[in-house]
Amino acid sequence: MIHRLAHRLVRLVLTVATAGVVGVVLGGCNSIDTTPISEINASPANFDGKEVMLHGVAKEPTRLPLLNLKSYVLKDDSGEIDILTEGDLPKVNEEISVRVKVANIAIINGEPLGTTVTEIARR
Structure with missing residues (x-):
């Protein structure tokens, strides 16, 4: 009886520990389900009107108060892209994940x- 109880306790502890490790590993993977910046740069028409998740390092914050315009460059291993924001600018070299919406004024002959x-949102 005590042996069976000890065996169940060990299995329970191992299950909880495994779940904890999986949670930490997956929680630390900010780049899961992100789109490489190079894909958007190579074919922005394919992303027109779509929301995607990007992950990278913030660079070159820019604020134009007269136009109420704020932007920054997001850089990942594949390239960089300008991001417009209405929120606070991220710190230079801050690693962030950001949900964005890609839009084009027009698409003419696929261009x-x-x-x-x-x-849209940042974390």
């Missing part, structure tokens, strides 16, 4: 014109 990438 995008005036691509913008606007921040």
Whole structure:
């Protein structure tokens, strides 16, 4: 009886520990389900009107108060892209994940014109 109880306790502890390790590993993987920036740069027409998750390092924050415009460059291993934001600018070299919406003013013969990438949410 005590042996069976000890065996169940060990299995329970191992199950909880395994779940904890999986949670830490998956929780630390910010780049899961992210789109490489190079894919958007190579074919912005394919992303027109779509929301995607990006992950990278923030660079070059820019604020134009007269136009109420704020932007920053997001850089990952594949490239970099300008992000427009209405929120606070991220710190330089801050690693972030950001949900964005890609939009084009027009697509003429499959070629995008005036691509913008606007921040929806950041973590």
